[in-house]
Amino acid sequence: MRELATELAIVGAGPAGLAAAEIALRHGMPVCLIDDNPAPGGQIWRGGQAGAAMAGHPKLRLLTATRVVAAPAPNCLLLESADGASQLSYHRLLLANGARERLLPFPGWTLPGVTGAGGLQALVKSGLDVRGKKVIIAGSGPLLLATALSLKAAGAQVIQLAEQASLASVSRFALHLWHWPGKLTQALMLGWQLQQVPYAMNTHVRAALGNDRLQAVRLRRGDEEIELACDWLAVGYGLLPNLELARALGCKTHHGVVEVDHVMRTSRRDVFAAGELTGIGGVDKAQLEGRIAGLLIIGEYDRAVALAKRRRRWLRFAAALEQHFSLQPAIAQLASADTVVCRCEDVRFGRLAKCGSWREAKLHTRCGMGPCQGRLCGAACETLFGWQNAGSRPPVFPARLDTLAGNPSTAEVT
Ligand SMILES: Cc1cc2nc3c(=O)[nH]c(=O)nc-3n(C[C@H](O)[C@H](O)[C@H](O)COP(=O)(O)OP(=O)(O)OC[C@H]3O[C@@H](n4cnc5c(N)ncnc54)[C@H](O)[C@@H]3O)c2cc1C
The missing domain is CATH 3.50.50.60 (FAD/NAD(P)-binding domain)
Known part of the structure; x- marks a missing residue:
């Protein structure tokens, strides 16, 4: 397995990750930016010219079409791409891995x-x-x-x-x-x-x-x-933050978002979070949070705090989005007994309705145990039945056996 090392690892090359990377690189800090899409830009820009200013920077290692599948040891990420698996060790980590649709x-x-x-x-x-x-x-x-x-x-x-x-x-x-x-x-x-x-x-x-x-x-x-x-x-x-990796790293989450302080520090030392992960608020919030995290990471605490004041405005925007587009009760009652809820394991609503919890549903129906590991049906079950699906097991994404085999600590729990 390839061994890589960096000062700052950033997961997600969307608006948040790119904003942080730009600040760190300008400071001269080595950055490894990882994204599972073929080009930087995240969900909103999807390639285009995003990140063009940084391309070719000598201190940037840009790993696109590469997915972080696990955090097998402290300060270490397991990566997978078409070329194979690698282990990346880092001093500091910024999670900017965004959200997905509900x-x-x-x-x-x-x-x-x-x-x-x-x-x-x-x-x-x-x-x-x-x-x-x-x-x-x-x-x-x-x-x-x-x-x-x-x-x-x-x-x-x-x-x-x-x-x-x-x-x-x-x-x-x-x-x-x-x-x-x-x-x-x-x-x-x-x-x-x-x-x-x-x-x-x-x-x-x-x-x-x-x-x-x-x-x-x-x-x-x-x-x-x-x-x-x-x-x-x-x-x-609407959108839901991608919490699996943060949870695998032991970062605290609350009400479906990663908990951060005013300068984007998570509950884990040396792990920061920015963007949709800390609350769905759009591209401006994501960029601002990326900048705050970037400044803190390069040691510019006062500038980070000064910028953090502007964040309150975007937190109010995120709260307004959540409040005014909250789901009406009818949306949770659309499925009929034969409606598929878990597409990976073909589990229908009627079978799930007989279960009392997410755990029971997993044990009795295999709901959430297919390739997507509950990424879709977990959120659906939370809305339909009120079940909490707070657990996260490595790998956080489906991974090839050779990736896991090269990494005993992940292979044991899979
Ligand atoms: C499907 C979709 C479409 C959207 N369309 C619009 C739009 O048209 N207009 C608009 O204003 N907003 C849109 N949004 C919202 C907008 O994308 C976000 O507000 C903004 O991009 C947030 O930036 P971010 O940096 O937090 O995350 P993102 O832009 O989501 O970037 C996160 C990146 O991390 C990558 N990633 C996630 N997990 C991993 C992993 N384990 N390993 C490697 N990479 C990983 C993702 O592929 C993604 O590229 C959309 C969101 C989604 C989910």
Whole structure:
């Protein structure tokens, strides 16, 4: 196994990780930046020119298409890529590994043609041709609008945007946006660019209909149900921080986010966290937190504290997002007995409803024990049944046997 060493390891080359890396490199600190995507940029920029200014910096080791799969020993990460496995030892670690979409089951959600909202956006950014296709985008939160815009720009016909939150709630959120002028401008531009797209509040997907592929969607809008024919349905209920690695490292989490102090220190010495991991608040919060962490890591405590004052504003934005786009109870009651909840192990809602806890469900049905290790169904079960899935076992991502075999401490627990 390849042995690597660095002063600062950063997991995640999104806005948070890149902001921290830039500060550390400018200071002359060796940085190893790891991301499982083929290019830096994270979920929002997905490659493009992100990180271009740093490319080729002599102190930067950029490991793209590389995944951190475990933390087998103190100050050590186990990495996997197509070229093989490596062990990276570090002095300091910044976790900036972002968030994923919350997907919740409803009848028909596993049909081909049904994706996550950000998922369809990502497919389009990777080249999926949606020209002329009829698309419905549903779920909750501002990501639906960003997805609609990307799809429209790619030539799709977005025939319905369905937001589960009430009109009153979304209006209150919009009325508060003047506290964050950049977000207000962005919202006004989105509203202008999407003015032809029907945007319904208090509306959610009841079922995706079709035999071998999606043909139509049944929507519940207030008290009425409507059916619309379409080619694609993209549904996402906001974002959830990727906590597995932080938990594997022993960092404290609370209410679904990594606990950090005002300068982004976690409960573990020499481990810092920034971006969506500390609360879903968007790109500005992620960049600011990355900068704060970067400054602290290079020893600029006073500058980090000064910058941390600006963070409060973005924490209020994160709280407003959470409050105004919180899920209505009906969203947790969409699955029927034969709706698949755990896609990896094909476990249906009816079997899970007989269990009393996440642990019992795992033992009796194998829910959450497939390749995704509960990444999707764990969050779904938390919403559907209120089960907590706080545990995390190495490897945090599915890994090849040769990666694990070269690392006895991981192999033992797998
Ligand atoms: C699917 C999706 C689509 C989005 N689309 C938009 C949009 O259009 N507009 C918008 O304003 N916001 C969008 N967002 C939100 C936006 O991406 C975030 O606000 C912002 O990118 C947060 O930055 P970050 O640095 O915290 O995390 P991210 O940008 O998510 O970066 C984290 C990076 O870490 C990598 N990573 C995670 N785990 C590992 C691991 N174990 N090993 C190696 N690498 C790892 C990820 O692949 C990712 O590249 C989207 C989010 C998602 C999940």
